[in-house]
Amino acid sequence: MTTNHRVKIMETVLRDGHQSLAATRMRISDMLPMLEQLDEIGFHALEAWGGATFDSCLRFLDEDPWERLRTLKKHLKKTPIQMLLRGQNVLGYNHYADDVVTEFVNRAVDNGVGIIRIFDALNDVRNLEVAMRAAKKAGAHVQGAFVYTISPYHNQESFLKVAKDLVELGADSICIKDMSGLLAPYTAYELVKTLKADIAVPIQLHTHYTSGMASMTYLKAIEAGVDIIDCALSPFALGTSQPATEAIVAALEGTERDTGIKKEQLYPIADHFRSVKKSLAQDFNLNTAIDIDTKVLSFQIPGGMLSNLLNQMKEQGMADKYPDLLEEMPRVRAELGYPPLVTPTSQITGSMAAFNVMLGRYKVIPREIKDLVRGKYGRTPAPIDPEFRKMIVGDEPVITHRPADDIAPQMDFLRQELAEKGYPNASTEDVLSYAVFPDVALNFFSKHR
Amino acid sequence: MTTNHRVKIMETVLRDGHQSLAATRMRISDMLPMLEQLDEIGFHALEAWGGATFDSCLRFLDEDPWERLRTLKKHLKKTPIQMLLRGQNVLGYNHYADDVVTEFVNRAVDNGVGIIRIFDALNDVRNLEVAMRAAKKAGAHVQGAFVYTISPYHNQESFLKVAKDLVELGADSICIKDMSGLLAPYTAYELVKTLKADIAVPIQLHTHYTSGMASMTYLKAIEAGVDIIDCALSPFALGTSQPATEAIVAALEGTERDTGIKKEQLYPIADHFRSVKKSLAQDFNLNTAIDIDTKVLSFQIPGGMLSNLLNQMKEQGMADKYPDLLEEMPRVRAELGYPPLVTPTSQITGSMAAFNVMLGRYKVIPREIKDLVRGKYGRTPAPIDPEFRKMIVGDEPVITHRPADDIAPQMDFLRQELAEKGYPNASTEDVLSYAVFPDVALNFFSKHR
Numbered sequence: 001m002t003t004n005h006r007v008k009i010m011e012t013v014l015r016d017g018h019q020s021l022a023a024t025r026m027r028i029s030d031m032l033p034m035l036e037q038l039d040e041i042g043f044h045a046l047e048a049w050g051g052a053t054f055d056s057c058l059r060f061l062d063e064d065p066w067e068r069l070r071t072l073k074k075h076l077k078k079t080p081i082q083m084l085l086r087g088q089n090v091l092g093y094n095h096y097a098d099d100v101v102t103e104f105v106n107r108a109v110d111n112g113v114g115i116i117r118i119f120d121a122l123n124d125v126r127n128l129e130v131a132m133r134a135a136k137k138a139g140a141h142v143q144g145a146f147v148y149t150i151s152p153y154h155n156q157e158s159f160l161k162v163a164k165d166l167v168e169l170g171a172d173s174i175c176i177k178d179m180s181g182l183l184a185p186y187t188a189y190e191l192v193k194t195l196k197a198d199i200a201v202p203i204q205l206h207t208h209y210t211s212g213m214a215s216m217t218y219l220k221a222i223e224a225g226v227d228i229i230d231c232a233l234s235p236f237a238l239g240t241s242q243p244a245t246e247a248i249v250a251a252l253e254g255t256e257r258d259t260g261i262k263k264e265q266l267y268p269i270a271d272h273f274r275s276v277k278k279s280l281a282q283d284f285n286l287n288t289a290i291d292i293d294t295k296v297l298s299f300q301i302p303g304g305m306l307s308n309l310l311n312q313m314k315e316q317g318m319a320d321k322y323p324d325l326l327e328e329m330p331r332v333r334a335e336l337g338y339p340p341l342v343t344p345t346s347q348i349t350g351s352m353a354a355f356n357v358m359l360g361r362y363k364v365i366p367r368e369i370k371d372l373v374r375g376k377y378g379r380t381p382a383p384i385d386p387e388f389r390k391m392i393v394g395d396e397p398v399i400t401h402r403p404a405d406d407i408a409p410q411m412d413f414l415r416q417e418l419a420e421k422g423y424p425n426a427s428t429e430d431v432l433s434y435a436v437f438p439d440v441a442l443n444f445f446s447k448h449r
Numbered sequence: 450m451t452t453n454h455r456v457k458i459m460e461t462v463l464r465d466g467h468q469s470l471a472a473t474r475m476r477i478s479d480m481l482p483m484l485e486q487l488d489e490i491g492f493h494a495l496e497a498w499g500g501a502t503f504d505s506c507l508r509f510l511d512e513d514p515w516e517r518l519r520t521l522k523k524h525l526k527k528t529p530i531q532m533l534l535r536g537q538n539v540l541g542y543n544h545y546a547d548d549v550v551t552e553f554v555n556r557a558v559d560n561g562v563g564i565i566r567i568f569d570a571l572n573d574v575r576n577l578e579v580a581m582r583a584a585k586k587a588g589a590h591v592q593g594a595f596v597y598t599i600s601p602y603h604n605q606e607s608f609l610k611v612a613k614d615l616v617e618l619g620a621d622s623i624c625i626k627d628m629s630g631l632l633a634p635y636t637a638y639e640l641v642k643t644l645k646a647d648i649a650v651p652i653q654l655h656t657h658y659t660s661g662m663a664s665m666t667y668l669k670a671i672e673a674g675v676d677i678i679d680c681a682l683s684p685f686a687l688g689t690s691q692p693a694t695e696a697i698v699a700a701l702e703g704t705e706r707d708t709g710i711k712k713e714q715l716y717p718i719a720d721h722f723r724s725v726k727k728s729l730a731q732d733f734n735l736n737t738a739i740d741i742d743t744k745v746l747s748f749q750i751p752g753g754m755l756s757n758l759l760n761q762m763k764e765q766g767m768a769d770k771y772p773d774l775l776e777e778m779p780r781v782r783a784e785l786g787y788p789p790l791v792t793p794t795s796q797i798t799g800s801m802a803a804f805n806v807m808l809g810r811y812k813v814i815p816r817e818i819k820d821l822v823r824g825k826y827g828r829t830p831a832p833i834d835p836e837f838r839k840m841i842v843g844d845e846p847v848i849t850h851r852p853a854d855d856i857a858p859q860m861d862f863l864r865q866e867l868a869e870k871g872y873p874n875a876s877t878e879d880v881l882s883y884a885v886f887p888d889v890a891l892n893f894f895s896k897h898r
């Protein structure tokens with residue numbers, strides 16, 4: 001071991017843990033009994049907001065996400081609340097106007113968020129600028145995250161460059177965000193070493209257990225000097241979630257990089273969340289026991305999505321073309337400029353490959369593919385071949401500037417729209433809920449406003 | 450990494466994997482469709498016999514365990530079949546006569562076992578002598594295993610000494626057997642280094658995911674030069690089973706200690722066993738989704754057993770004494786000479802501690818405690834205080850010799866007993882089934898002989 005300082009842990013049980021294993025269905029009432037105890041552990045932060053929780057609150061749990069945030073903040077007096085933000089997409093999959101992004105960040109920080117992790121699915125840092133600037137101004141700790149992926153255009157140097165760009169933009173820390181567990185232990189060691197050598201701010205690693213390597217990956221990242229790792233308490237760990245907090249704490253006990261956390265303090269909290277998991281599984285009819293599936297390493301697409309695609313092909317009587325699909329996917333991904341395969345690019349690429357195999361290559365082209373190819377989501381990691389682009393979008397204009405430059409301010413317009421729908425005194429928070437999830441927000445307002 | 454050779458994998462899906470996660474209920478029909486494919490992978494061995502499988506075959510699956518072994522051998526032409534043997538206990542928890550042990554080993558090897566892992570719950574090597582000698586003579590690869598545990602009387606030196614004794618007895622390889630996942634990664638590194646420095650035969654590591662550290666433990670053991678590790682294909686991995694084969698293979702891919710196994714070849718096999726797990730869960734009404742529980746590190750007793758004890762105390766209206774129980778357990782273990790807490794010593798120690806807390810210390814003393822204290826199972830790791838022994842067993846004779854020296858040959862007697870029960874022409878295999886599990890064997894014979 002090369003560094004002599006404590007590993008810090010960011011606990012994800014209140015966000016990514018249940019988003020990964022329980023369809024984001026954890027309710028504030030499930031959290032409340034343990035917030036004070038969680039606050040006492042000495043976690044670097046508690047991830048508890050953003051990601052899919054906002055949508056889930058409004059859509060499934062009949063909770064106001066802003067109210068949840070204020071409640072969390074009231075009980076978490078020592079430990080910063082961390083949120084996950086998709087850059088210019090805020091919490092969705094489309095780009096929003098700058099004023100929506102800025103206002104969203106402002107209200108999040110004002111209501112209790114202390115650390116904002118900001119990323120872009122294509123690692124186009126221009127899509128992070130506005131959110132990072134707003135977060136900085138609002139006084140939050142701004143974490144710039146880049147998505148880890150594997151392709152001929154991604155390597156230690158390309159990731160280092162993105163990280164440097166993020167620091168340039170004001171990042172207080174850098175996060176390696178590995179959403180499908182692609183990062184192998186010894187690769188993690190090299191990547192963390194590379195970043196630590198050139199980046200002065202703390203380096204955090206976020207991974208998922210999907211392929212089964214995640215805790216080994218953390219161990220090697222720790223040996224390489226990573227500062228912070230994301231873990232979930234055991235009932236909401238493993239499977240497609242993070243490595244287990246208790247296990248990492250125990251593994252480092254008494255070593256140079258001891259977390260300083262007492263594992264015994266975690267047991268009663270884990271016991272509580274074990275029964276929460278059981279009740280979520282019952283109340284929402286969920287399968288919370290998700291096996292790891294190393295297939296993700298071969299196709300960069302989780303096994304569950306592969307079997308969905310296979311089922312679609314079966315329905316069309318084309319199951320025999322499944323091997324072709326497995327060959328077509330990397331080909332499509334290369335043509336699309338090697339986007340990291342995360343939501344929604346994984347679905348977009350998978351569907352495109354399935355269409356290609358079933359109907360002929362690019363006979364049918366979904367809107368999302370056209371948008372991706374003409375730059376509407378930002379710069380792809382690899383340049384797109386001009387002839388390929390021409391085939392996909394014809395003469396549609398290509399976007400080389402920051403995509404959100406084309407979007408006029410929306411806040412005033414949204415506020416007015418809400419007034420016309422019967423909510424003339426909507427709070428800024430409500431306008432933002434309406435901005436990002438209009439239909440579910442209106443449905444929620446109809447019951448609660 | 451310090452050694453430049455392939456890590457070998459012993460695959461446990463056919464034995465410890467389903468023994469750990471599916472109550473040992475996997476049937477030969479669940480295995481048959483994949484045996485040829487498993488045989489092609491290049492595993493060091495396939496653990497497929499012994500442990501609890503023998504009892505389960507007869508008791509629950511209406512299968513003759515010897516017949517299963519012959520069927521396995523017919524389909525596994527390249528990869529050795531490995532079995533687990535509890536030394537002088539064979540497959541149970543009592544000592545058997547030397548002729549039973551010897552004959553059991555003979556028949557196991559004759560029917561297809563290639564590697565026999567032999568251990569004793571107290572690490573008293575005298576309890577391994579007869580089985581090891583028989584296995585050696587029968588031409589099997591003899592693996593001497595010692596149980597890993599944590600106590601003031603267990604350390605690198607004490608384990609090295611047991612390992613050396615086992616090599617002296619003819620062990621072709623040594624196994625560190627960590628039944629509850631107590632071995633932490635950096636401790637594993639030191640232990641493997643210590644053994645590799647002084648032991649010429651290959652070192653194998655067997656651990657369980659129970660505490661959540663197991664794959665990290667393997668990684669550090671691999672860096673220290675361990676030769677073979679035990680893994681289970683992902684559907685029967687993690688939880689209280691072994692780390693996942695695919696994940697370990699993937700983590701080492703392209704490194705100096707690459708396993709040489711192609712992970713893509715494992716996917717269809719894992720898919721098959723994923724559906725086997727589902728059908729076992731349905732057919733036998735099992736919960737196959739077992740969370741890790743790091744509590745095992747604090748109490749050396751898995752969390753499930755702790756909650757059983759808590760429930761017993763609740764039934765007696767003494768739930769408030771549970772914290773006393775947690776303090777009493779290590780005290781009892783110390784008094785008993787620090788036995789490794791594995792089946793059955795974990796149950797014995799746990800019950801004794803519960804009795805002590807509920808009824809007063811040693812007011813009621815189960816037979817098993819008296820036997821353990823007077824040496825009937827063998828030498829305890831730490832000497833037992835003479836006054837304590839006197840309190841427990843009074844003037845009962847103390848056993849300092851090899852316990853099985855007191856047991857007269859049993860085979861002829863058992864064969865005659867079987868004849869009297871209506872099976873005069875019982876095969877030696879049937880006599881052995883009757884020797885180790887008399888009632889279930891008779892019940893099985895009544896239907897099939």
Ligand SMILES: [Co+2]
Pocket residue numbers: 016179206207208
């Ligand atoms: Co995540």
Ligand SMILES: [Co+2]
Pocket residue numbers: 465628655656657
């Ligand atoms: Co085992």
